[in-house]
Amino acid sequence: MSTAANPETKPAPPPVETVRIKVDGRDIDVPKMMPDWQGKLQPTTMLQACSLAGAEVPHYCYHPKLPIAGNCRMCLVEFGTPMMGPDRKPVLNPDGSSKIAKSVLPYEPGTPRGAIACATPISPGMEIYPGSTATRQMREAVLESLLINHPLDCPICDQAGECKLQEYSVEHGQATSRFVETKVHKPKQVDLGPRIMLDDERCILCTRCIRFTKDLVGDDALGIVNRGSYNTIASFPGRTFDNNYTLNTVDLCPVGALTSKDFRFQMRVWFMKETKSVCTSCATGCNIVIGSREDRVYRYEPRQNDVVNASWMCDAGRLNYKWIGRDDRLAAVRSSRTGARSWPAVLSEIAQTLRSAPRGSVAVIASARQTNEELYLVRKLATHLGAMTDSVPREGEGDRFLVNEDKNPNTNGARLTGIAFTEMGIQIPKIAQAIRSGQVQTLIVIGEDVTQHGIDSETLAKVSTLIVSDILPNETTRRAHFLLPGCAHAEKRGTFVNGKGRLQRFLKAVEPSGEARPEWEFLKELVEQVVGPTGYTTIEGLFNQMAKDVPAFAGLEWAGIADLGVNLAI
């Protein structure tokens, strides 16, 4: 059979056309075209080529996910191109190599004339000198001019520690200032919007914030007003900068001009631990970094994942972390039957109850905010007990950028592990009915207040055994006979499957409060006591076993999910 007839065989990708250039004297072949901010192929720029050669070119206004502006000049580099004779043929050196004509000022041929690497395409034979003396002098000059009116108030600036102006000044700048004139003063505390504070004196006018809100969010709200050294970032007087993505401008701002009202002055960034995680506020599953210190979460920041959230996240998701540290967190395990207050005692009491429950007399409602591993364990229990299962749908508003209407982070996981059906919540009325009819005597609730979702308190009062795990107190937890305090995602490890079927994993940033434990730990112990031995003790082992049992995860291993996740074939 010819391979061409086999639809399984993909045609080999066309070879990538490359261009040979030199970066600081080293030959390198780089692709002729590379993706621009929208992912479209465009002629490769000097900045991209240098980056491939391992020579990072400092830059402010350039950002790989924003249209190119070329206004800060920080990326200036010295360069040269092959010299052409009058016959349009390259002029050669005695050794046969191309003679290079360095770019110089036309009226002052002794002075190199740099080009901005972010916006200048490469050409065959080009030589770029990011490490040369001339390039260094250009950087010094640019930094000197950027600092002319800068207040140099790093000690009281919230950006200190993650400020590109600080970093580049140390690496490429001069130690002392020659500027003795009076600096231009600009507004220092501009209330730009409900979540954003602006210090115009620190702004270097790179326009990243303007381009982001205009070209990515579609809210053309910011601009540069006034002229020359009085240039100032502003919104139209009387209008506030308020869309669901404004806080991304804080991440984008290379200096301390734009700060988050929520985070500013809360914690110096160098004290924080960074943990790779995933936002749980909707089914998009934006990749995030949790900034924490001493078991307290201080902020979420987006983590680049080009197939999920690029470099962005929404403001609502970003600020939805305060509940993790709430004072009224459920922190004590308890059985109201025997008064037992230790995990082993309460779990064995539950196991005993479940073992003696007649088949079909148990029902389970497990949240689609729980992890795949947890839902898989719940499924194991439910199958053994012949229990009906479901999750609670959580619909809200979505938009065209990132936000999904589905506010559950793991709807697909709940489906794939067999807890919920395609139409999530369809079983809940049946469960309620079965409770009222007396068929269901035992209800297991993981992470939901079912009194808000189809099982009213009156119905709930009918079950003889109510086993509940949750994080914060609610009507259901108050009525629980067995209460198992669980963990926020930031306090445990696990995986979710986002709305588009991407399996993503998250890691632990902080310790849970009190006696609370990751749900998968105590669910595993329950499964062992009720169903039988499991053969694993870690989340890795649990995941790998789940991948063997759940077809959608077939062939996967915990380690293989890596930081950016994998697409499932669903």
Next chain:
Amino acid sequence: MTFTVPSELEAELNELITHYPQKRSASLMFLHALQEHFGHISKEAVEWTATKLELQPINIWELVTFYPMFRQEPVGRHQIKVCRTLSCALGGSHTLHKHLCSRLGLDSKKHGIQTTQDGKFSVEFVECLASCGTAPVAMCNETFHEAVTQEKADAILSECR
């Protein structure tokens, strides 16, 4: 107070839009026309212009704040512009400006345009008025004055009603 543009002016501006390949290109012409009619460009005028040209107010506001010739606040009935570019500066424009200001009770050291409390006069520095050979030069409203001495300046003021 609601902002209304007289219908003839609006018709004129609508026609103006058709001269340009893109609506936004008419921005400056809009601002000139509105300033001529209203004397200054209010925030409402900016919003009105933005809506007409399918832009956001900040896009127009950038222009208004960029060009000092656009007035963000009402100015005096008589506007005196003193040239301060090189020839005029050498020819005594700063003395002229100071003289005008002190005659009118204004602070010559303040940045930008100064207006008397009664709203009769405004004085400001401008760049080259293209008559460098007859420095210092000034304009009072639309009238051009060359080699303006202090006596000439006093005469200009007294002619204004």
